[in-house]
Amino acid sequence: MQKTINYTLFGKKLIYIGFLLIGLQSIAQTKAKPNVIIIYTDDQGSVDLGCYGASDIYSPNIDQLAKQGTRFTQAYVAAPVCAPSRAALLTGKYPQKAGVHGNTSHVMGSDGMPGEQYTIAELFKNNNYKTAHIGKWHLGMSKKTGPNAQGFDYSFGHLRGCIDNYSHYFYWAGPNTHDLYENGKEVFYEGKYFPDLASDKALKFVEDHKEHPFFMYYAINMPHYPYQPTKKWREYYKDVEKPRGDYAAFISTIDERIGFLMDKLDALGIREETIIIYQSDNGYSTETRAFGGGGNSGPYRGGKSSLFEGGIRLPTIISWKNTLPKNRVNNEFLMNVDWLPTLANLCELKNIPKDIDGLDLSQMIKNSNSALPRKEAFWKYGNQWAVRKGNWKLIGYPKDTSHKGKLDATEDALFLSNLSEDVSEMKNLAHKYPQKVKELTAAFLQWEFGYEDDVPKKVEIIEHLGKSKKIKSIKELHKKYKNIDVLLDGKRGYKDFRSGQWVGQEGADLAFVIDLKKTQPITTIHLGYLQDPTNWIYPPINFEVSFSKDGTNFNKTTVSNSAIKTTKKGSLTGKLSIATRQKARFVKIHINGFGKIPKNYEGEGNNGWFFVDEIIVE
The missing domain is CATH 3.40.720.10 (Alkaline Phosphatase, subunit A)
Structure with missing residues (x-):
């Protein structure tokens, strides 16, 4: 025979209050954290x-x-x-x-x-x-x-x-x-x-x-x-x-x-x-x-x-x-x-x-x-990088998108500031404090993502047959990059497409004719390029050259090698090359662009950019 339990009204209230307290305690525990x-x-x-x-x-x-x-x-x-x-x-x-x-x-x-x-x-x-x-x-x-x-x-x-x-x-x-x-x-x-x-x-x-x-x-x-x-x-x-x-x-x-x-x-x-x-x-x-x-x-x-x-x-x-x-x-x-x-x-x-x-x-x-727990910090974006240690800050390849002042691509490639004395960063102290530059550069290189190749090197002049000679474009240039004289100035560009040292093209090819002023033996053509995937910049597919003694009749084209490495991440510079045996005054170069960026690469589906700097004629 099942036993029947009769709750009094008082007992029911106690049970109700008990459940209410348990519920409130549960809510309080749930809300204990902010x-x-x-x-x-x-x-x-x-x-x-x-x-x-x-x-x-x-x-x-x-x-x-x-x-x-x-x-x-x-x-x-x-x-x-x-x-x-x-x-x-x-x-x-x-x-x-x-x-x-x-x-x-x-x-x-x-x-x-x-x-x-x-x-x-x-x-x-x-x-x-x-x-x-x-x-x-x-x-x-x-x-x-x-x-x-x-x-x-x-x-x-x-x-x-x-x-x-x-x-x-x-x-x-x-x-x-x-x-x-x-x-x-x-x-x-x-x-x-x-x-x-x-x-x-x-x-x-x-x-x-x-x-x-x-x-x-x-x-x-x-x-x-x-x-x-x-x-x-x-x-x-x-x-x-x-x-x-x-x-x-x-x-x-x-x-x-x-x-x-x-x-x-x-x-x-x-x-x-x-x-x-x-x-x-x-x-x-x-x-x-x-x-x-x-x-x-x-x-x-x-x-x-x-x-x-x-x-x-x-x-x-x-x-x-x-x-x-x-x-x-x-x-x-x-x-x-x-x-x-x-x-x-x-x-x-x-x-x-x-x-x-x-x-x-x-x-x-x-x-x-x-x-204060934080003593230093690091940054890296494209070819730019920075390290702050205490009040000192060093930037590699700095960019001033506020346009508050000019930056020299060579002299300011490493830019040092003391933020406790000047937060404006308008004056580069790198030449005044070379030891501090070395110290902060060393700190950057010890960072997990700091590499020797990121550090600006002294620009060396490359002497070659085409240096300072005449060059003209035979394809439409990009409206932002018409400074084609840099292709024969004897300088390789820093890893920065905005430095003025590069000629860029988006989703199309480039082509030039170089006049060496006289007919002479040519053994090698090199083309310097930039890779910077964060800015959708990839190497050219290759380049083609043909030669002429009169500037009108060019011989059969020769195709260069392709880029050794097309990485998905990281910024680098490289060269494409052609070995040849020619005697010519005029060199025609056609640079084949990257076209659409493929899947799983930065900017996929968009027109790829390529940037070239020096055309080295040896």
């Missing part, structure tokens, strides 16, 4: 916020975020362009170790950051956090390298580097392609303003997970071109000269949406439970599509694509209201790779990866008097 939001803006200048001294930009919400936390003055990113900077942030590694040397391909299905990389999202997810990516990805077009495969439970945004904010099409390399995805599935919101779509998705994610710890990577694709601020902010800056006006309006558009996020956190009562980091991915753009600028690097030289300070030293804030110090300016040296271990320690996460380059700065952030 939420984390990383706001990563795109192509924002070093001083382009009110809290960083910009008097012509209205950014009250971000400025308030700085007052509620710490604003850094020496915060760096690990690369001066979008994709490798993001790879460094998400993995805590230098981009080279993360497998992202430059911007990733826009071609659908192409791989980006290798799937085996362990990301900050995976770390938080493995510690019972809900994770989200909102906004820009730019780290792979294949399923295995997309956001959902890299630790994000939820993802909404575009996979390529930028989109039109209303049509959501990627227009910058044909064919024009729609680029808006939610959890890997293409979605359509024709005519709806992308910053608002992203903001709405971010607010919904926060609200849906208010009772569970979450990590959100909010990758805001502003003020990256196309400059498409809202009408409200365009009107606000109507009297500011363009492109500064449109750029500033875009910053205020960002600020307003960050205000929406802060209001949501306050309304949900979780602002004090949420760590917020704000940082730009690289300096402001001076590209044609950005109308040559709009941003401001303030006292710093350089912008996007440059390893001068203006390309990598950027607005950075951390705020954890009522837990971390507030209204503090921190002048210590840090890098975006440091956020992974720092956040892991602030959130008391388990199983923090060991094979990373980031350093835990949590004690330095909590207490400005604590010892």
Whole structure:
């Protein structure tokens, strides 16, 4: 006979209260860890916020975020362009170790950051956090390298580097392609303003997970071109000269949406439970599509694509209201790779990866008097590289995309600065402090990705039959590269296609005729070339030569060897050669271009570039 248990009303209440207490305890345990939001803006200048001294930009919400936390003055990113900077942030590694040397391909299905990389999202997810990516990805077009495969439970945004904010099409390399995805599935919101779509998705994610710890990577694709601020902010800056006006309006558009996020956190009562980091991915753009600028690097030289300070030293804030110090300016040296271990320690996460380059700065952030863990940092992008050790910084093959001053390709190939004395980097101290150059060069070479071939060598003049002779093009030159006299100046070019020492062509061939002034024996022709995959530059397929004594009747063409090595990564120079026995005054050279870049190479599907420097006639 089954025994019947009769609960009294009092007993039922006790049981109910017991379950309630257990439930509340469970919720309390679930929420014991803070939420984390990383706001990563795109192509924002070093001083382009009110809290960083910009008097012509209205950014009250971000400025308030700085007052509620710490604003850094020496915060760096690990690369001066979008994709490798993001790879460094998400993995805590230098981009080279993360497998992202430059911007990733826009071609659908192409791989980006290798799937085996362990990301900050995976770390938080493995510690019972809900994770989200909102906004820009730019780290792979294949399923295995997309956001959902890299630790994000939820993802909404575009996979390529930028989109039109209303049509959501990627227009910058044909064919024009729609680029808006939610959890890997293409979605359509024709005519709806992308910053608002992203903001709405971010607010919904926060609200849906208010009772569970979450990590959100909010990758805001502003003020990256196309400059498409809202009408409200365009009107606000109507009297500011363009492109500064449109750029500033875009910053205020960002600020307003960050205000929406802060209001949501306050309304949900979780602002004090949420760590917020704000940082730009690289300096402001001076590209044609950005109308040559709009941003401001303030006292710093350089912008996007440059390893001068203006390309990598950027607005950075951390705020954890009522837990971390507030209204503090921190002048210590840090890098975006440091956020992974720092956040892991602030959130008391388990199983923090060991094979990373980031350093835990949590004690330095909590207490400005604590010892600074970071003493040095390294950068490498294309043929540029830099090392900072203490206050000294050395750049190899520097580029000034801010155009604040001239650089001599030979004299400034190694550029030394003391940042404690001059943050402008306008004066090269390399000749004044040769021992410091040697010390920093040695530090670079000891770095895992620093190679002897990266270090500029003294330019030696090559004496040959064609040096300083007459050369003319018999095919259309690229409009940016018509300085064909450099092909016979006796100098091999540095590993920098922008140095003025190279002649380039995109998706087509080049052809020249050299006049040696008199008929003479010729035994060898060499053609110097550059390879720089991060800029979609590959060796020519080969070159062909024919010879003439009168400049009219040329003999049968001879084909050179092909490039010895066409690598997917890394920058190098090389030579193609032809051995011959001729007597001639005129030499005709036809250089066969790389054409379309094949699959799994940087820039796949686009027209490949090739760059040549010296045509050596022996």
